[in-house]
Amino acid sequence: MTIAQITLHQPRRLAVGAGLVGEVGPWAADAQSTLVIATPITAGFADRLKLSGRVTVFDAIPGEPDIATLEAALEVARQCKPDLIVGLGGGSVLDVAKLVAVLWDSAQTLGDVAGPNRVAGRRTRLAQVATTAGTGSEAGIRSLITDPEKGNKIAVESPHMIADFAVLDPELTYSVPPAVTAATGVDAMAHCVEAFTNRRAHPMIDGFARMGFRLVGKYLARAVRDGQDTEAREGLMLASYYGGICLGPVNTAAGHAIAYPLGTRLGLPHGLANAIIFPHVLAFNRSVAAKKTDEVALALGFGDALSEAQLLSAAHGFCRSLGIEMSLAAHGATVDDLPRYASEAHANRRLMDNNPIDMSVDDVLSVYRAAF
Structure with missing residues (x-):
C-alpha cells in the first residue's frame, strides 16, 4: 500500500x-x-x-x-x-x-x-x-x-x-459553562475520530488523532464536573489542538457534513450539532472501520468489540451523561425540515467524499431521523 x-x-x-x-x-x-x-x-x-x-x-x-x-x-x-x-x-x-x-x-x-x-x-x-x-x-x-x-x-x-x-x-476556559464544555469537547473528539477513520487517513495524523480522543476520554467528564480543574482543562485544550492539526491534511467526514445544516439552518452551535450527530456516524462507519472504531470505543470507556447497536447506545449515553440534549426535536427541528437538511449535507462532497463508506441521501436522512 x-x-x-x-x-x-x-x-x-x-x-x-x-x-x-x-x-x-x-x-x-x-x-x-x-x-x-x-x-x-x-x-x-x-x-x-x-x-x-x-x-x-x-x-x-x-x-x-x-x-x-x-x-x-x-x-x-x-x-x-x-x-x-x-x-x-x-x-x-x-x-x-x-x-x-x-x-x-x-x-x-x-x-x-x-x-x-x-x-x-x-x-x-x-x-x-x-x-x-x-x-x-x-x-x-x-x-x-x-x-x-x-x-x-x-x-x-x-x-x-x-x-x-x-x-x-x-x-x-474556567468560565466556559458545563454544557458548552461538553459539546465543544465532543466536537474536538469528532475532529480526531473523523480524521482517524477517514478515507484520507495518514499514519502521522493517526498519531495526533489518538492523542486527541484519548485525552477527551480521560478529561472531558472531569472538566464538565469541575470547570476549575486545570489539568482537565489543559488536557482538553491539547485534544482540541490535536484535532485542529488533523483537519489540515486529512479533514473531517460525514459527521461534520451532517452537522453543518444544523448550524446554518437550525442555528445550533457547531459543537452541539456535532455532539448530536457523532454517535450515529461513529456506529454507521463501524462496518468498514471496525478496528479503528474499536480503538476509539476503548479510549472513551465504552468497552471492547461492540456491535453497531451497542456502539450507538454507548456513544449516545456518553454524550447524554455529559448533559448534552441529544434530541433534534428538543432543539426546535421539525420532521419536515429533515429532508432539506439531508440533501444539503449529502451535497457537501468536500467532506462526504472523505467518509470511509458512501452514504446515500436516505442514509443521511435516517441519521437525522434517529437523532430526532
Missing part, C-alpha cells in the same frame, strides 16, 4: 500552560496598532494579553459568523491599520481573525480566496488565543464563514492563515 503524501502546517510558536496568555504582549512589544477580535464575553480577557501600543477591540462575533460579520471586522481593521491581529475566543473568533489578517490590506475579497490555496499572501502578524477547547482553529489553516443566502459555509484554506503564535491557556 502506498501512503499518501501530506503537508503539515503548525503555528510558528505555541505556548501551553496556565497564565501564558500574558506572553502575547511581550512577544509583540513592537506592535504599534493591535486589533483584538473577540466576543462580548472573551473581550474581558483582553487586558490579560498585556499588549502595548494602540489596541482596538472588535467584539461583535456571533456563534456562527457570516459574511456581514467578516465585512464589519474588515472595516474596523481598515480604520485602525493593525500590524498585529489577535484572535481571542473560540473557533468562530479565530476563523474571523485569520481572514481579517489576510484580507484587510489586500485587493482580494472573500470570493477570491474561497477554496484551497487562493490567498495571495499575508501581511499582518497573527496571534491566536483559544478560550474554548473544541474547534482547534488556533492550530489550523482553514476558516469557515456562513453564507446566509445560500445557507452553507464558505471554506477558505491557506498556509498564509497559520498563526505566528498560538496560546493554550487553560485559565481562559
Whole structure:
C-alpha cells in the first residue's frame, strides 16, 4: 500500500500552560496598532494579553459568523491599520481573525480566496488565543464563514492563515459553562475520530488523532464536573489542538457534513450539532472501520468489540451523561425540515467524499431521523 503524501502546517510558536496568555504582549512589544477580535464575553480577557501600543477591540462575533460579520471586522481593521491581529475566543473568533489578517490590506475579497490555496499572501502578524477547547482553529489553516443566502459555509484554506503564535491557556476556559464544555469537547473528539477513520487517513495524523480522543476520554467528564480543574482543562485544550492539526491534511467526514445544516439552518452551535450527530456516524462507519472504531470505543470507556447497536447506545449515553440534549426535536427541528437538511449535507462532497463508506441521501436522512 502506498501512503499518501501530506503537508503539515503548525503555528510558528505555541505556548501551553496556565497564565501564558500574558506572553502575547511581550512577544509583540513592537506592535504599534493591535486589533483584538473577540466576543462580548472573551473581550474581558483582553487586558490579560498585556499588549502595548494602540489596541482596538472588535467584539461583535456571533456563534456562527457570516459574511456581514467578516465585512464589519474588515472595516474596523481598515480604520485602525493593525500590524498585529489577535484572535481571542473560540473557533468562530479565530476563523474571523485569520481572514481579517489576510484580507484587510489586500485587493482580494472573500470570493477570491474561497477554496484551497487562493490567498495571495499575508501581511499582518497573527496571534491566536483559544478560550474554548473544541474547534482547534488556533492550530489550523482553514476558516469557515456562513453564507446566509445560500445557507452553507464558505471554506477558505491557506498556509498564509497559520498563526505566528498560538496560546493554550487553560485559565481562559474556567468560565466556559458545563454544557458548552461538553459539546465543544465532543466536537474536538469528532475532529480526531473523523480524521482517524477517514478515507484520507495518514499514519502521522493517526498519531495526533489518538492523542486527541484519548485525552477527551480521560478529561472531558472531569472538566464538565469541575470547570476549575486545570489539568482537565489543559488536557482538553491539547485534544482540541490535536484535532485542529488533523483537519489540515486529512479533514473531517460525514459527521461534520451532517452537522453543518444544523448550524446554518437550525442555528445550533457547531459543537452541539456535532455532539448530536457523532454517535450515529461513529456506529454507521463501524462496518468498514471496525478496528479503528474499536480503538476509539476503548479510549472513551465504552468497552471492547461492540456491535453497531451497542456502539450507538454507548456513544449516545456518553454524550447524554455529559448533559448534552441529544434530541433534534428538543432543539426546535421539525420532521419536515429533515429532508432539506439531508440533501444539503449529502451535497457537501468536500467532506462526504472523505467518509470511509458512501452514504446515500436516505442514509443521511435516517441519521437525522434517529437523532430526532
